[in-house]
Amino acid sequence: MSEQPAPTTEAPTAEAPTTGAGSVRKLAAVLLGLTAVVTLMLCAFALPSIHSGPHEMPVGVTGPDGTTQALQQKLDGEQWDVTVYDDADALSSAIKDRDVIGGFALSATGIDVYTATAASPTGSSALTALGSTLAAQQQAKATVHDVVPYPEDDPRGSGFAAAGLPLIFGGMFPAVILTRLFPGHGALRTRLTGAVLFSLLAGAAVTALLQYGTGSLTGNYWLTAVGLSLGMAALSMTFIGLEALVGFAGLGLGAALMMFLGNPLSGLGTGPHWLPSGWSTLGQILPPGASGSLLRANAYFDGIGATGPALVLAAWVALGLILILVADRRGAKAARTVAPSGAAAPSPA
Known part of the structure; x- marks a missing residue:
């Protein structure tokens, strides 16, 4: 009597469902989330403008x-x-x-x-x-x-008002690019050094263009350049610290905060008193608003009123350094934990 071969059974391959209740819920969550983001963007840009005007x-x-x-x-x-x-x-x-x-x-x-x-x-x-x-x-x-007009070469202050986005992107771009080019915990200090050096170079270059190229700024060149560099460093070091701690999600969150809140609330083109008091206060404690106020003070008022925004930017630089130090220690601790187990692991015969 011949033996019947045992039937072979294969585990079914798990495939992600493309239809059904799970997909519907996922799609609904994505659509609602995107709608909320667009609505928040509109609120961030529109509400301060709608309620703008002299406020005290x-x-x-x-x-x-x-x-x-x-x-x-x-x-x-x-x-x-x-x-x-x-x-x-x-x-x-x-x-x-x-x-x-x-x-x-x-x-x-x-x-x-x-x-x-x-x-x-x-x-x-x-x-x-x-x-x-x-x-x-x-x-x-x-x-x-x-009494204190804009320079004759730029009587409308167009160059000064246009400095807002370069200030933000001057902090965002180096954080993204340096993280891509020098990834990992071992290159964290390299990213920090690159961010500081870029801020100094970019601050000097942007100030030279606005002061000598377009004639949009007056005042002491070096003082203005250092102020711009401080603003870029405040952003880039904070972004690098956020990325080092929580990955690109942290960098994206920081960039969104500066673009959708910091930029419209900076008061760069109007002055902070043109925004409602609560919005104005928030804008001035974020780096774009503090950078704009510092630039205005150094470029047109011989540094009068520069202390407050300079301290705000210094606080953001300190926050970035703290985030970077925490990430550095966490990475070093993880490396020490992995190293002994790797050394103790037996080599394959």
């Missing part, structure tokens, strides 16, 4: 006591923060010292409007319009004096 913008007034006090009471509120000065010279000095962004000198013959376009072009336009309205009510004339 500091202005000064001077003139006869009765008229000055009446104007102060009329303007003081959510839009304007009014300070009274002794005379027009004191008001002009306050503008140069960045205590106020402009103001009005009242007299019997008219109104002198003092502005600082380099401090806030939109604020200067709003003050000019308000001065014309006040003068028309008195059937007088408004005369505008731009």
